[in-house]
Structures are given as structure tokens and as C-alpha cells.
Amino acid sequence: MLGRSRPMMAFLAIAALLSPLTSPPAPAAAAEPATAAGRAAAPERVIKDQVAIQVGSGGVARVRETITYEFGGGRGLVRSFVTRRHDGVTRDRVQPVSGVRASSPDGGPTRVAVREKGLNTIVEVTGDAPLTGRRTVVLDYQVRGLVAPMGGIEEVRWTAAGGWRVPVDEASVTVDGGAMIRHVNCFAGPLESAVGCTQYYTNHTHTQGVFSQRQMLSGDHLTVVVGYPAGSTGGRPIYERRHTVATAFSVNAVTGGALLGLLVLLVGGVGALYLLRGRDARIVDRRAAEGDHAPVAGAEFEPPDGVRPGQIGTLIDERADVIDVTATIVDLAVRGHLLIEEEDRAVTGRLDWALRRLDRQGPEDLLGYERLLLDALFTAPDGTARESVKLSELGGTFATRLARVRSAMYDDVVEQGWFARRPDTVRSRWTIAGMALTVLGLAGTVALALLTDLALVGLAVIIAGAALAYGGQYMPAKTARGATVLAHTIGFRAFLERGEPPAAADGEMGARQRIALFSRLLPYAVVFDAVPKWAKTVEDAGERAEGADNLYWYEGPAEWDLSKFAESMRTFTLATSGSISQSRGL
Numbered sequence: 337m338l339g340r341s342r343p344m345m346a347f348l349a350i351a352a353l354l355s356p357l358t359s360p361p362a363p364a365a366a367a368e369p370a371t372a373a374g375r376a377a378a379p380e381r382v383i384k385d386q387v388a389i390q391v392g393s394g395g396v397a398r399v400r401e402t403i404t405y406e407f408g409g410g411r412g413l414v415r416s417f418v419t420r421r422h423d424g425v426t427r428d429r430v431q432p433v434s435g436v437r438a439s440s441p442d443g444g445p446t447r448v449a450v451r452e453k454g455l456n457t458i459v460e461v462t463g464d465a466p467l468t469g470r471r472t473v474v475l476d477y478q479v480r481g482l483v484a485p486m487g488g489i490e491e492v493r494w495t496a497a498g499g500w501r502v503p504v505d506e507a508s509v510t511v512d513g514g515a516m517i518r519h520v521n522c523f524a525g526p527l528e529s530a531v532g533c534t535q536y537y538t539n540h541t542h543t544q545g546v547f548s549q550r551q552m553l554s555g556d557h558l559t560v561v562v563g564y565p566a567g568s569t570g571g572r573p574i575y576e577r578r579h580t581v582a583t584a585f586s587v588n589a590v591t592g593g594a595l596l597g598l599l600v601l602l603v604g605g606v607g608a609l610y611l612l613r614g615r616d617a618r619i620v621d622r623r624a625a626e627g628d629h630a631p632v633a634g635a636e637f638e639p640p641d642g643v644r645p646g647q648i649g650t651l652i653d654e655r656a657d658v659i660d661v662t663a664t665i666v667d668l669a670v671r672g673h674l675l676i677e678e679e680d681r682a683v684t685g686r687l688d689w690a691l692r693r694l695d696r697q698g699p700e701d702l703l704g705y706e707r708l709l710l711d712a713l714f715t716a717p718d719g720t721a722r723e724s725v726k727l728s729e730l731g732g733t734f735a736t737r738l739a740r741v742r743s744a745m746y747d748d749v750v751e752q753g754w755f756a757r758r759p760d761t762v763r764s765r766w767t768i769a770g771m772a773l774t775v776l777g778l779a780g781t782v783a784l785a786l787l788t789d790l791a792l793v794g795l796a797v798i799i800a801g802a803a804l805a806y807g808g809q810y811m812p813a814k815t816a817r818g819a820t821v822l823a824h825t826i827g828f829r830a831f832l833e834r835g836e837p838p839a840a841a842d843g844e845m846g847a848r849q850r851i852a853l854f855s856r857l858l859p860y861a862v863v864f865d866a867v868p869k870w871a872k873t874v875e876d877a878g879e880r881a882e883g884a885d886n887l888y889w890y891e892g893p894a895e896w897d898l899s900k901f902a903e904s905m906r907t908f909t910l911a912t913s914g915s916i917s918q919s920r921g922l
Contacts, residue, residue, distance in 0.1 A: 380408040382504040383470060387496045391513040391564075395483030395571015397494075401475040405444070412445040412462030413473065416499035418527060418557065420455040420576075426586075428578045429481070431494065433457045436477040444471030456499070483571025489518050489563045490571060495527070497549070498557035504549075507558050511545040515568040520545040521561040524552065533558055577789075584785040591792035598796040605807055643821060644703065645859040646745055647752065651822055652863070654759040654812045656745035659863060661738070662912045664709055665691070667859035669889040671701070673710060678904055679726075680893035689908055692724040705744035712737030730915045738916065754818030766808025773801030832857060832866045855887060858905070867909055871902040 383404040390398045405413050423429040438446045438461045445463030452458075461473055482492050497507040509522075522533035533549040545562045552558065577583060587595075643651070645667045649660035669676050669691075677690040693714050702710070712734055716722045746758040774797075781794030814822065854873050861870035886892060892904060 385507040407467035419457040431481040481574035484573040492562045504552035509547040518563040524549045584791040594793040594796040649863040656742040663862035759812035770805025871905040
């Protein structure tokens with residue numbers, strides 16, 4: 337039976353051998369692309385990363401790194417060295433890599449480019465054409481700052497291998513310092529890993545540390561630690577000051593000088609303000625007694641130095657503001673240039689006043705800003721004149737005209753000789769200069785903080801600019817004449833704030849004369865914020881006047897009499913100031 341099967345078995349064996357030869361051959365063109373595609377798809381990796389470190393005098397290490405790299409169509413490889421570590425808030429320990437050269441015995445890439453990126457030094461080695469398959473690249477470089485004294489020994493600690501963008505099959509490191517090794521250790525994995533490496537030991541002479549690690553992932557590192565006797569290399573760690581927010585705003589000779597200069601500048605500014613503003617105070621104190629003269633002489637009233645309410649308001653706070661315009665409107669009514677008519681709230685459904693222009697007085701007694709104010713009130717938005725206007729209707733072109741009134745009030749106090757220059761112009765110049773200096777300081781602080789440790793210089797400029805802008809509000813200074821006029825208003829203001837009429841007014845004047853006199857004082861009470869008390873004085877005088885149910889310059893609705901004047905006047909001044917503010921003219 338066995339003999340019979342042998343011819344059959346031989347036949348089957350021969351047929352099996354001949355079947356590949358007799359089958360139709362596959363096209364060669366189809367096989368080649370498949371091979372090329374397989375090569376293109378092959379992932380890149382490091383087959384071996386062999387690092388030999390020779391630690392020399394001063395802790396300078398010469399390194400030769402032999403890399404067996406599997407290329408998959410790229411032009412080169414990228415190796416990352418950890419060359420900087422944070423060592424405290426303001427300093428870094430650095431281990432700079434320098435003198436990088438590349439060579440290859442089998443046609444690998446050799447062109448080297450080195451750059452810093454964060455805590456790492458990136459080395460790129462590229463060639464002229466895409467590469468596939470295995471190539472060997474040899475890197476030679478120096479590393480400084482590897483050695484640091486640790487108690488009674490010198491310790492070398494270095495992330496000697498790893499830092500690749502691709503996996504590493506095997507990495508090995510040898511460290512030779514020319515001295516007897518006291519201890520060795522190693523760590524593998526992420527940068528701060530505490531996991532030991534695959535293997536580490538010393539050679540038989542204990543002068544060389546040997547370390548190895550298999551299967552490293554992309555981004556993993558192999559950190560080696562070798563201890564030598566103290567003084568073996570004489571190496572010292574290298575530290576650099578790290579530029580951070582803390583260091584950018586640190587105090588040093590330059591920034592300290594800048595802050596000292598700022599202090600001197602601020603003290604000098606206070607001194608300058610004292611010389612300017614203190615002069616006002618000295619003159620006011622010296623002549624304050626002149627302001628205590630009786631404000632009533634016989635049957636006539638003369639305000640201090642003959643100034644108008646709007647002028648006094650601008651003189652006191654050096655601003656032509658809402659209250660000054662409101663006081664001027666009341667003053668124009670009291671002097672007979674317009675009539676204030678309170679509308680009946682029960683009829684109109686809201687509280688409002690009508691201002692009606694009068695011709696009881698000629699324009700010759702009007703100052704420039706008063707004339708502009710009358711024109712602003714009684715000029716319609718289309719430019720035509722109008723005889724009356726409601727307080728609630730002020731708006732439109734009124735804001736533009738009111739700005740001219742304000743400007744004229746500043747011009748007036750200069751014409752009176754109370755200021756050498758317009759207060760608003762002086763404030764604007766100092767404020768603009770301060771703001772410009774502040775902006776310059778902000779830009780300088782950002783630039784200095786990003787590039788240097790002198791950011792406090794920029795901060796000093798910011799403070800100086802802000803102080804200049806703030807102090808500029810106090811820079812307008814009165815002349816001696818202006819300070820004298822201001823001194824003469826002190827007693828007059830105290831008189832109005834008391835709200836008590838002089839005894840001579842009650843004893844020598846009739847009721848209507850008292851009403852006229854006290855009305856004449858009312859615009860100044862508006863400036864000094866004493867309307868409630870002084871309006872009550874006018875009200876009391878009217879109640880004693882037989883048949884007095886209105887004022888010659890203020891008329892109320894039906895059933896209104898002077899007993900309601902104080903409240904009406906308080907409401908009117910508030911409403912007028914509100915209308916002016918809403919017009920955005922001031």
C-alpha cells in the first residue's frame with residue numbers, strides 16, 4: 337500500500353511546485369505602487385538613541401549622540417533639549433547646548449538649525465531630499481552647567497536622551513567624569529517623572545555610569561543622575577534672572593532713582609500749587625476784613641465791588657458752570673430784562689415756567705456774556721427771535737449758544753483782571769499734558785515690563801501724569817486783584833447764608849422797597865447756595881406788603897401769592913439747572 341502511494345505523492349509534490357510557475361504573472365506596474373505606498377505609510381521612529389557624555393573641567397560636558405532613525409519620507413529629524421528649569425520665582429537654572437554639529441556615515445541629513453523655544457532648545461537636522469529607511473545621524477555638542485554641588489558631592493543631572501516627536505525603541509546613555517562615581521540613578525517618562533529607567537549601573541572601575549531605557553513614547557525623556565566626589569570637576573550651576581512680572585517691577589538703582597525723582601516732582605508740584613494758590617489765600621486773609629462791610633447803604637444795594645452773580649460764581653470756583661448761568665437768569669429777571677411766569681400746574685398738568693423778554697431796561701447795562709445768554713434764550717432753533725420760551729423747551733441750538741455764553745464768562749473774568757489767563761484754558765493745558773504723559777507712561781510700562789526689569793520707571797511716569805492731570809484742576813490762579821475781589825465776598829456770603837435782612841432795611845424802607853432790595857440779593861444767594869433762606873426773606877417781606885401777591889419780576893399762577901415764593905423759587909432754580917444740564921451746554 338505504501339508503495340502504491342509513493343507515485344501519487346510524488347505527483348502532488350511536483351504539481352505544487354509547478355503551480356506558481358504556470359499561474360498568470362501579476363502586472364509589474366501594479367506591484368510597484370503598492371510597495372511605494374507601503375513605504376510612504378511607514379511611521380518614523382528612533383531605532384536607537386545612544387548618548388556618550390564626557391564631563392570635563394568646570395562641569396563642561398562634551399556629548400556625542402548617535403541616532404539610528406527610521407525615515408518615512410521626511411527631510412530630517414527634530415531633537416528637543418531641556419535647557420532651562422525654573423528655580424524659584426525670579427531665576428532659572430540653565431544648561432545651554434552649543435556647538436551643535438551633525439554628520440552621517442550613510443547619507444542621512446547633516447544641515448543643523450538651532451533655536452530657543454520656551455524652556456527648550458530645538459535642534460533640527462535636515463537634508464536636501466526626502467528620506468526613507470534607516471539612516472544614522474551623529475550629533476556632537478557641548479553642554480554647560482551640568483554639575484551642581486550637593487552636600488559633599490558634585491552631582492550631574494541631565495535629560496540626556498529623549499525629547500523626540502516620535503517614539504524611541506531604545507535609548508542608552510553613558511556618563512564618564514574621570515573620577516570614582518559615588519552613586520547613580522535615572523528616571524524615564526515625562527519630564528518630572530519619578531519612575532526609574534529600565535537599567536542603570538556603573539562599569540567595573542566605577543568611573544562610568546551606564547543607563548538604558550526601552551520603548552519611550554513621543555515626548556518622553558531619560559534623565560540621568562551621577563554623583564562624584566566634591567571638587568572632581570569644579571563645576572557650578574548656571575543661573576539666569578527670569579523676566580517675570582515680579583522682576584519687571586523690581587526696585588533697582590534705575591527704578592529707585594525714578595521713584596525718588598517722582599517724589600521730588602510731586603513735592604515740587606505741591607510747592608508750586610502753594611505758591612500759586614497760597615498767594616490767593618494770603619491776599620484773601622489780609623483783606624477779608626474789607627469784605628465784612630455792611631452790604632446795604634441807605635436805600636440802595638451794591639454787591640461787593642459791583643460784580644454780577646455770574647462773575648462771582650466763576651471767580652469763586654474758577655468755573656463757569658450751571659449754577660452761574662441759573663443765577664444770571666434770575667439776575668436778568670430782577671434787573672428787568674425778562675419776566676419769569678410760573679404756569680398753573682392744575683391746567684398744564686406739569687410744573688413749568690415761561691421766560692418772557694422785557695424792554696424795561698436798555699442793553700447798555702448788559703455784560704457780553706449776559707447779552708449772549710439773552711440771545712440764547714430768546715432765539716428759536718430756526719434762528720428767528722422769540723418773545724418767550726418755556727423752560728422745558730430749552731434745547732436744540734440752545735446748547736451750542738450756551739457754550740458761547742460759558743466761553744464769554746471766562747473771557748469776562750480775564751477782562752476784569754481777576755485772572756491772567758482763562759481758567760478753563762489753563763486747566764485744559766495741564767490736563768491734556770497729564771493725560772498725554774499718562775498714556776506715554778502706560779505704553780512705556782507695557783514695553784518695559786515685556787523687555788526689561790525697569791517697568792517701575794513707566795509706572796512712575798503714569799503716576800506723574802495722573803498727578804499732573806489732577807493737579808491741573810487747581811492750576812488756575814487769581815491775580816492780586818481777583819483775590820481782593822474774592823476777599824470782599826466773604827462777609828457778603830456770610831450775610832446771605834444767615835438769611836437775615838439788615839435792621840436798616842426794616843426800619844427805613846417801605847415794604848415794596850424791601851421786596852426790591854431782597855430780590856436784588858436773591859441771584860447772589862443762588863450762587864452761594866442760600867436760596868431757601870433768602871427766598872424766605874423775600875417771602876416774609878412780601879407778606880408784610882399790603883396787596884403784594886406777585887413780584888415785578890416773578891409772577892405765579894392764579895391763587896398764588898408771595899407766601900409760596902420760597903418753594904417756587906427753590907423749585908425754579910432746580911428746574912433751570914436741570915434744563916441747562918440736559919441741554920449739555922455745560
